Amino acid sequence: MSSVAENIKAIRAEIPETVKLIAVSKTKPAEAIVEAYQCGQKQFAENKVQELVAKYEKLPKDIEWHFIGHLQTNKVKYIAPFVHTIHSVESQKLLSVIDKEARKQNRSIHCLLQFYIAKEETKFGFSFDEAVEMLKSQEFTQFQNIIIAGVMGMATYTDDTDVILNEFKTLAGYFHELKNTFFLYSADFKELSMGMSGDYQIAIEAGSTMIRVGSSIFGERVYL
Numbered sequence: 001m002s003s004v005a006e007n008i009k010a011i012r013a014e015i016p017e018t019v020k021l022i023a024v025s026k027t028k029p030a031e032a033i034v035e036a037y038q039c040g041q042k043q044f045a046e047n048k049v050q051e052l053v054a055k056y057e058k059l060p061k062d063i064e065w066h067f068i069g070h071l072q073t074n075k076v077k078y079i080a081p082f083v084h085t086i087h088s089v090e091s092q093k094l095l096s097v098i099d100k101e102a103r104k105q106n107r108s109i110h111c112l113l114q115f116y117i118a119k120e121e122t123k124f125g126f127s128f129d130e131a132v133e134m135l136k137s138q139e140f141t142q143f144q145n146i147i148i149a150g151v152m153g154m155a156t157y158t159d160d161t162d163v164i165l166n167e168f169k170t171l172a173g174y175f176h177e178l179k180n181t182f183f184l185y186s187a188d189f190k191e192l193s194m195g196m197s198g199d200y201q202i203a204i205e206a207g208s209t210m211i212r213v214g215s216s217i218f219g220e221r222v223y224l
């Protein structure tokens with residue numbers, strides 16, 4: 001088995017320099033994160049609030065933490081003091097709570113709008129029309145402590161690469177349409193977070209700027 005450092009090097013060598021590699025460290029111990037950190041990896045993602053807070057407290061403070069899981073509004077306050085980017089914003093309610101909690105901390109939080117693109121009931125996210133409705137709303141114009149940095153989505157879990165490519169292309173289409181309609185003059189709206197261990201090559205082909213890779217870096221996760 002190859003080491004965390006070797007895996008990161010191999011993935012970095014394979015992807016374009018413009019694509020950001022976010023190391024998904026969920027369920028993995030702090031030691032594994034330190035190993036990745038020591039070879040220059042600074043962006044890590046977690047999907048559970050408690051686990052993210054514990055790792056934040058323990059690990060170097062120049063790590064850029066990303067949140068990628070389903071986020072309950074009553075838990076935003078625990079990560080608002082330090083989280084850099086929340087990939088999984090899937091409602092206006094959640095966005096308004098993130099704005100409020102970020103304001104209390106006197107900081108801004110990058111947010112990605114998560115879209116529902118897969119054929120799986122279990123996945124969360126906006127539909128395109130819902131996102132448009134939110135972006136047009138009066139409330140949205142009042143938000144001051146959030147930075148809408150782009151979009152995120154997860155493809156169907158399948159071996160059919162055509163299905164995956166089509167879903168990623170759909171998300172890329174949403175990104176460009178929102179960019180042209182709402183964010184033409186926003187330099188911040190630039191990220192297309194798509195692609196995981198099993199499908200990041202396809203995501204990059206479809207225009208991904210940010211891949212979220214866990215098991216290909218840290219090995220398979222064991223859920224006890």
Ligand SMILES: *Cc1c(COP(=O)(O)O)cnc(C)c1O
Pocket residue numbers: 024026047068069154195196197198212213214215216
């Ligand atoms: C776990 C997870 C990943 C990483 O998955 P791997 O297949 O291990 O690369 C990426 N994105 C999200 C939202 C996840 O929950």
